[in-house]
Amino acid sequence: MQRIKTALSATASLALSLFCAGPLALFLMQPATAQPGDQIIYLDQGWSQAEREMYYQISQGSSVISYDIFKNLEVAASQDLFRSDANSDRYGLIPQPANPRTNPDALPIGLSKTVIAQGRWKGESIGMTCAACHNAQLNYQGKRIRIDGGAGNTFDMMAYVNALDDALQATLADTAKFDRLSARLGASSPNAKAELRKRFESDAERVHYYRSRTLITPTAWGPARIDAIASIVNRLTANEPGIPENWSTPFAPTKPPFLWNAPQGSWTQWRGTQQDPIQRNLTETMGVFMPLDLRAKTPDEGLFDSNAAILNLQQIEHALERLAPPKWPEDVLGKIDRNKALQGKALFGTHCASCHNAWPYTWTEPNKLGKRFVEVGLVPQEYVGTDPAQFEILRPFVITGQLSGQLPPPYQGKEAVPTGVLYEVLQKRILAKAMTQVKLTDAEAIDLHGYREFPLPPAPRHVYKAAPRDGVWATPPFLHNGAVPNLYEMLIPAKERTKKFYIGREFDPVKVGLDTSGKSGTFLLDTSLPGNSNAGHSFENGPRGNGVIGPLLTDAQRWAIVEYLKSIPEEAGRVTPFGGAPNARSGHGKWAGP
Template sequence: MKARIFGTAAAASLLLSACAEPPAPPREVPVKPPTQIDGVWYLDQNWSQDARQWYYNTSQGSQIMRYDWFMALEDPQTKAPFVKSLSRYGYPADAAGKWNPDGLPLGFVKDVDPDKTAWFGMTCAACHTGDLTVNGKTLRLDGAVTTGDLYGLISAIRDAVHTTTTVDGVFEPFSNRVLGPNANPQQRLALLEQLKAFDARFTAFVAQSTPATPWGPMRTDAFGMIFNRVSGIDLNIPKNNRPPDAPVSYPFLWDAPHQPWVQWNGLLPNNSAFDALGRNAGEVLGVFGDVTLKKPTIMHYYYDSTVRGRNLVAMENQLRQLRSPVWPDSIAGTVDIVKAAAGADLYQQNCVSCHTLLPRGETYTTAPIHMEPLFTWPYPNDPAKVIAAFNMICTQGIEAAVTAKMVAVNYASDPKMAVDALCRQSDTGAIAGVAMPPELLGGAKLKNPDTAVNLLSNAVIGAMLGDIVKDPGLIDDIIKSGSGGGSATPAWAAPSQSQSQSQSQSQSAALSAAASQPPGKPLDTTPFVKAGAPLTDQHRKIISVLQASSRVKPPVPAAGPSRAAAEKAKDPAKATQEFADTIKRLLAYKARPLDGVWATAPYMHNGSVPNLYEMLLPAAQRSASFRMGGGALDPVKVGVDSAAPSSTFLFDTSKPGNRNSGHEFGAHLTDTQRWQLLEYLKTL
């Protein structure tokens, strides 16, 4: 159907080309033209400006440092307030307004604890809102890849804090900004000691987060950072830290809530609202969220954390409404519809089997994905040999397994991220032997050591349970969200036009603290741990949510045998086969729908290919290195404009984790066909 539409449009174009401007490319549904606000252009992505600003400025529980300290911090290079320097690390400035009364950079927010302590932290938008510049205009794309350099930011904060505590003449004005000019010497000394303690902790954190190969902007080793945070910092076991040297591009978020598996390697199931909350809670723990990991008690069977569960559920509901950005003809140049018509056929022949089309004119609840294997298994039907090959990969490395003929290389791209995520082991310390959720509810005890994935899952589920038992409204939000009843933006997050500016600012300032004001006494968790303990309606609601989750297997019984008993009853041969199948599924990278792909450079899971044209070349013909970083768009090859002055980071594909091999599905095409397919990709 799509090919016929393009064919008709192409014929019309040829008839009119001699006497008129070429028509705009056909669109499946009407798309509103770009809108300019405060010098930035926004595309039609199905969000209102209020909804967008709410998303930019809603806390998820990230706490980098005390808010008053951060706002008083001076940039050692410019001597200006450090908060004004974040644009130097790729994080755009944002105008002050009802959602952002302090005028913080986009993606940063004040987070307020129940005890009223205020923190400076990151929102989801810090990593998942992208600015692209093309033809002198800046496009702000919701759900796209950030231009931010996370390592550059945290290392700069480290330097600024250390300068404040060690360089003569810097601390006194800092203390004046924090305490006021009339503070006494004892207050100043106490502040200095507190700042020195933070300096030591943060310096250690940055050292443990320093990769051998720089990530640069627009990338991070997400799993490495989360694993380090939970296993090294939250558990206070420094030996668990590893250099985070398997960087990936920040994934774009449109369609993500509708995919059955998320993360580049499809690690996390996404079958329920509880699954989605777990995915987002894990992300929070990787960006300065805190979780207290200590052995739980029968009445306190959960972990305390800074995760703002109700905000995360609301944001996931809003993201379900987000649509991909349509190529902006008026800004980036009109699509050649004759080439695009030919490209539509090429897409059907070469791409659609992995990259499903999601027409903008249709409502969808599922966004199908395809997992492309990293390896060929010589004995795919022998689960014992698959597991043996996996164990060799983890203990001796990929090349040893290849040499032993246990696997053959079938790289879709650099395999380091997927292998690291599955193979990494951690000392589980104080929570060894703890099941989250409790065994009675289907949880499994942590071993010691155990996989980093199991440790993270334990921490995330414990943190979510903590949020649920402290705030009954969260479980109701999850149930409503899972039934499709969630709204794009909570009513309390959308001030009416009739509100005064002061009312709007007050509501915005309270936003970050809204989820951290649990009403009443936390729920007694004894019924989750002790068989036969009486259940309340609230307990039953929580159990029903766990039953629907992919994170708890087997399904949680309302009463009956524990998970341990269920595991003993399982057929060993079936369990071995399931484990082998899981290994094969997860040692792969995800091919997802490509709507809006034009706005998501650089490409491959690790950002190792600068543009879509090179994605259609044989791997040997791709750039061995290229410059990137400022969000400049090349509208011809569709991707990073390496010649732009803002492209200052040199990406070297020879470095570990940066391989640009694989995905050679366009290698057999002629160059003419590549340009046709490229033109069609602009229209998705």
């Protein structure tokens, strides 16, 4: 039985965490914005409290606006502070009490202070971290279950950025608002106010440009979903180089994938396109306000400069190597029917295991560095039949402009190239230049790249990742685009799934998903809109392929599989060995098929 401890206050809980920070700790604590009786439950995911605190607040190099302005900015329609716990919670960020070690200003999970000590971007700013989107909280009957490294099921990034832009624009337009901001920052003289306004205008322009260029789309994403691919590609190929014609519409939002077992996996990203962890993590930061230069004429003049926090990203990746999938807390969500789960395990082996690897996993053969990786199923989109928008959103070609001379043969000097070519070259050049600043030994560089073997294999095309399902119970909504509200509906014919539902914040432990009634969340997800399809991954009678992946199941079979998925991992705090155990069983190296 897992131990649960309840703290009477945020201060007491913080002190208690210092004693319960070992890998087997599970405890409750009361957040700053909690109502009486609300509790936060931390599951045993292999992390110490120190690792958790680091992950929540460490800077990735993102720089949104000046830190002092963010701390004192008012929301657009009132004098309430934008950074308040109430406003953070409104947009799905998870508030926290102050922590003198890593979070003295009580920022919500996923926001951090970025300090740039020198150079053109010198200063202190507020930035986003991976925890903003890759951390979750499941609410159930007044309890809040923290899922570290989970799919951020509440954060509405698009709405948050839009609200930040509204707040900045309102302050520019409203003299009283700006005067109150000036007073809070001690800018009382005319010269001080003029300097503050100049800095404020620069910050406001950056956010407004991001909102009106990077994020503009006809389909609102809503909570738990982000079109990271188009947003990053737009920033690298259109916005930062100043070539607006290269813009692609970000209408293919996906939910942030969970991160346990990601460093150990053979492939990451929903499309199975990444292996190198530092390239993956730095590219993510490029999409969320990392300062970078794609307009200088040459690298000597600053082209490809960035605020890449290489060593911080490595620290995050090392922590993720030690992150365990969360075990279902029976004392909170209800007992698991072990007999039913055993039946579900057999059914999973028959109908699901050809795509989804299961513990103790099938591993790749050791590479030349002696490391194995967990085989991740890569299933053709035309077989699984789920929404194809990820493969359709990007324009096929882009203008190279002033960057044409920086491309390798045979693209060097070309005025237009495939979008993927320019995007890949730019991200690699930014990474390469950042690497020159950190002076790593050969061994350290191998570690930074996750012990991957170079040259990397070509990324597969038009496939979706089918990773192991351990801990999947904690990651609603489901499918890559979050278009299915619970696990039960993942096992029925696609045509019978809910076509419109509210993305709620209350957890449903029966069907294992989110409340869809509108009582705990008011964003209505319409699966008929582009990028929102809930087709595919269908269990129905008929030939396999074109979206049909298994036979029509009986209701008893569906509930048995759901019970099995609740039961894995079977052991709390079970961390997958990075690089593979010596006796790991070797796999086939590709999708096994139906």
